[in-house]
Amino acid sequence: MSITLQDRQQMLCIEDLTVSYHRVPAIHHLSLSMGSGHCVGLFGPNGAGKSTLLKSIAGLLKPETGQILIEGIPLEKAASLIAYLPQRESVDWDFPVTVRGLVEMGRYHQVGLLGSFTQRDRRAVDEALELFNLTPLARRQIKELSGGQQQRAFLARAWAQEADLYLLDEPFGGLDRTSATALSSALRTLRERGKLLLVSHHALAEAESLFDSAILLNGELVACGLTAEALSPQNLECAYGTAVYSGTHHHS
Amino acid sequence: MTWFSHLFTSLLEPFGYSFMQRALLSCALIGFTNGFLGTFIILRRQALLADALSHSLLPGLALAAMIVGLSPGGLLLGGLLAALFVALGAQVMARNSRLKEETAVASLYIIAFALGIVLIRFAKVKVDLTHFLFGNILGVGNGDLWIAYGAAFLTLGTLVLFQRPLLLTLFDAAVAQASGIRVKWVETGLLALTVLGLVASLQAVGVLLSLGLLIIPAATAYLLTDSFNKMLWGGAFLGMICAVGGLFLSFFANIPSGPCIVMLMAVFLGAAYLFSPRYGVFFKLIRGRHYHEESLERWEGHQGHDHQVPDKNS
Numbered sequence: 266m267s268i269t270l271q272d273r274q275q276m277l278c279i280e281d282l283t284v285s286y287h288r289v290p291a292i293h294h295l296s297l298s299m300g301s302g303h304c305v306g307l308f309g310p311n312g313a314g315k316s317t318l319l320k321s322i323a324g325l326l327k328p329e330t331g332q333i334l335i336e337g338i339p340l341e342k343a344a345s346l347i348a349y350l351p352q353r354e355s356v357d358w359d360f361p362v363t364v365r366g367l368v369e370m371g372r373y374h375q376v377g378l379l380g381s382f383t384q385r386d387r388r389a390v391d392e393a394l395e396l397f398n399l400t401p402l403a404r405r406q407i408k409e410l411s412g413g414q415q416q417r418a419f420l421a422r423a424w425a426q427e428a429d430l431y432l433l434d435e436p437f438g439g440l441d442r443t444s445a446t447a448l449s450s451a452l453r454t455l456r457e458r459g460k461l462l463l464v465s466h467h468a469l470a471e472a473e474s475l476f477d478s479a480i481l482l483n484g485e486l487v488a489c490g491l492t493a494e495a496l497s498p499q500n501l502e503c504a505y506g507t508a509v510y511s512g513t514h515h516h517s
Numbered sequence: 518m519t520w521f522s523h524l525f526t527s528l529l530e531p532f533g534y535s536f537m538q539r540a541l542l543s544c545a546l547i548g549f550t551n552g553f554l555g556t557f558i559i560l561r562r563q564a565l566l567a568d569a570l571s572h573s574l575l576p577g578l579a580l581a582a583m584i585v586g587l588s589p590g591g592l593l594l595g596g597l598l599a600a601l602f603v604a605l606g607a608q609v610m611a612r613n614s615r616l617k618e619e620t621a622v623a624s625l626y627i628i629a630f631a632l633g634i635v636l637i638r639f640a641k642v643k644v645d646l647t648h649f650l651f652g653n654i655l656g657v658g659n660g661d662l663w664i665a666y667g668a669a670f671l672t673l674g675t676l677v678l679f680q681r682p683l684l685l686t687l688f689d690a691a692v693a694q695a696s697g698i699r700v701k702w703v704e705t706g707l708l709a710l711t712v713l714g715l716v717a718s719l720q721a722v723g724v725l726l727s728l729g730l731l732i733i734p735a736a737t738a739y740l741l742t743d744s745f746n747k748m749l750w751g752g753a754f755l756g757m758i759c760a761v762g763g764l765f766l767s768f769f770a771n772i773p774s775g776p777c778i779v780m781l782m783a784v785f786l787g788a789a790y791l792f793s794p795r796y797g798v799f800f801k802l803i804r805g806r807h808y809h810e811e812s813l814e815r816w817e818g819h820q821g822h823d824h825q826v827p828d829k830n831s
Contacts, residue, residue: 323691323695324694324695324697325691325694325695344695344696344697345696345697347695347696349691349692349695349696350692351689351691351692355689355691356688356689357560357688357689360560360687360688360745361560361739361742361743361744361745361747361748362688362743362744362745363743363744366744366745370684370685370688373681373682373684373685374696374697378678378679378681378682379678406743426696
């Protein structure tokens with residue numbers, strides 16, 4: 266199993282991570298490390314710190330203690346290796362950009378501020394579109410896609426970016442069945458190509474078919490490992506049976 | 518041929534006056550720059566913040582008029598400081614109290630506006646309030662022209678240089694930050710350029726109408742294209758055409774230039790709203806966008822799809 270004691274050379278290594286909002290910790294002293302080529306589901310009750318963990322790895326939240334290493338490099342210097350996929354609601358779907366334009370955004374850090382797109386950049390964009398079956402839709406404005414196609418367009422952008430670590434916050438939320446199937450096959454493709462995917466997910470029902478590994482959170486790390494083992498009845502009881510500490514008052 | 522040459526001479530008439538030459542040049546520069554900048558403001562959904570900022574320029578102008586008189590440089594500095602004070606003040610207020618940012622912005626700018634009207638009475642020189650409110654394009658002096666040059670150079674240069682980080686930030690600030698862009702800097706820079714654009718267009722259209730040059734051309738372009746680049750340059754050219762065209766109209770019809778420019782832009786916006794091929798109300802009514810063929814394709818062997826089930830809703 267890939268989720269082991271700390272190995273700092275692993276794809277992702279988290280050491281003693283604590284993240285708080287207004288002094289109430291959302292994640293407590295969390296340590297784990299993971300290698301490439303896995304699709305990892307992130308489970309836990311509401312407020313367990315799933316989004317917090319993803320945002321911390323994306324560099325959007327400052328850790329109170331501990332650190333995060335990507336391929337042995339501190340987070341701040343590894344931004345281009347990470348692709349954080351936005352939640353659907355945070356995207357302006359009326360933005361004047363086509364699917365191709367969106368995928369091209371993934372190349373911006375390679376081409377720099379003013380550099381023009383080279384043959385290699387264009388090839389990377391073509392390849393990403395091809396990989397996620399978006400080539401026929403490349404000229405569409407992003408609103409003219411179905412929910413599943415929109416998710417795949419963002420995955421294609423991450424692919425063009427040559428990211429190694431994909432962070433997805435509830436990507437299956439609001440997808441119909443066919444779109445969900447297409448998305449999970451896209452995730453499988455990425456895993457087979459040696460990427461590490463971290464996916465927060467709500468439903469436990471199909472965990473095993475979607476993810477090869479799982480992390481179970483409840484403010485603290487309850488379990489991580491192969492999906493079936495991590496989501497064992499005892500672990501689930503432990504994660505969902507204890508109320509999440511949310512300070513002196515309750516918030517939903 | 519006489520009527521033709523007559524028409525020609527009278528069309529060229531404005532170019533004969535040096536005040537008119539300066540006015541035209543200034544209009545072209547400001548129209549282009551603010552039209553370009555407008556795309557960023559619209560996509561960041563800050564049209565109303567820009568409006569608030571334009572009003573908050575007044576106390577800065579008044580203060581400058583009190584201290585250094587009516588020199589363009591002083592007015593520029595005063596306006597810039599006042600608007601930044603309102604923008605940053607609102608952020609501080611929103612962060613430290615329960616007031617939301619738009620409430621804080623609205624309160625501060627209207628207070629600033631009132632303060633400006635009070636202060637203007639104490640100006641050293643006699644200042645005509647309507648001059649600030651509605652502009653006086655024919656009074657463009659060489660100093661104003663230099664400000665227009667500077668604003669155009671600085672704004673266009675910065676926006677073109679940082680177009681990519683800006684685009685990423687506008688599209689999704691969280692993702693942009695995750696990819697290593699200093700989003701706070703980008704946003705503050707954009708705010709500063711907005712204020713600069715507003716100040717530069719004061720002489721032409723005044724405090725109350727300066728927003729028009731910043732918003733309407735880009736809004737028109739937004740209705741016409743799905744390409745960020747086309748929206749940028751389209752808005753810029755449209756802004757320039759309207760500013761120059763509006764000035765001509767005002768010359769011949771003897772109407773103040775500010776309203777002429779805004780009304781001309783209104784014609785374009787109205788036309789795009791109604792008749793844009795893709796997003797116009799008119800064409801939406803007579804033919805809704807239809808994906809008949811794509812929908813059929815799902816049942817015909819799924820060309821180009823290698824997952825088993827084609828997506829619904831396509």
